[in-house]
Amino acid sequence: MVLLGDTFPNFTAETSTGKIKFHDWLGNSWGILFSHPNDFTPVCTTELARVVQLLPEFQRLGVKVIGLSCNSVASHLSWIEDIKSYAGVSMEKFPYPIIEDESRVLATSLGMLDPSEADKDGIPLAARAVFIIDPNMKMRLSILYPATTGRNFDEIIRVIESLQLTDAHLVATPADWKKGDDVMVQPSVPMEEAKKKYGNKLRIIDLPSGNPYLRMVPQPIETSSE
Template identity: 45%
Template structure:
């Protein structure tokens, strides 16, 4: 069965470039990003891993742990890590899981209609409650946008703590939307500085805490 938003992210044990982990223990109390790669020494993945390594301070600022996954042996990861550092200018600084295929199957990362052996480029964002908050899948030919992953995490963390939603193309610091479940009377208490009502159901307010 596919994993859907709101499902508990399946737990697993794995060998990684930073030692053995149990997924739920490793991410305990943190947000997490788990993203898969078709296999080692693939050109698009090399660029993705290098860029994600450069973004590590941004993930840490948000309390997010990042894990990559490739269906390849641990000893093969070492040589690929050297290639990533030499070609992308950033050393691998987060765990890269050596999967025997079991985790890829557990997370439904292998789609027979695309390829019956290689993982698609899956991204899972998991909350501190270990629930899946976001799931994105890319074709093997298209590199992922990790700036977008950070943007969505900003939205997820904001909306988890305030009764707001984020509009199209929203970025941290921009105005947000008061959710319909909050009445105008409740909104007066939550947002005493007021809001702009474009429609009764579309109430624009400054981002809380911005």
């Protein structure tokens, strides 16, 4: 099981685009690894197709994407034709790799298995895990969905935008924040420093406690990844 802040394992795997060593494949980019219970299944097909459609957004954010499914490379290569068809795209080369994990070794080591979903032999399948890894190979976020619930990739993009913004500036993003919304000054920033930095852009929310900890400012300029 990989925890937030841990170095993500540097595993070796066969994929639909050839053998990879994860850290070498990721390089100095942000990355998303997302797992799937099985090839040729309805929810999985919609998800991988959605990632194809959102690739310009991931590229804008400097993020590489890689999938995983508990099937062989040969199965993945056949399934890719369905994914492209559902996505409504025509391309000779599929734009991201899908990892082979028939043995469930990787799914097990990363804590991806869903005990409520199994194959014909009763072996648990991978849940819908999402791991976001930063350029330092640290895991920055994980979300685990049950096999029957498709992911919200708009939320995943929102989270990446928040992570990159808060890495570049001493701010935090509030509930339901979206790109362009106001953000909050982190509690570690002294009040005098916040006033000096933001001037009349600093807005302190009055609360019953009288504690001026909720300090809002406009979103800072974009991060260097865009």
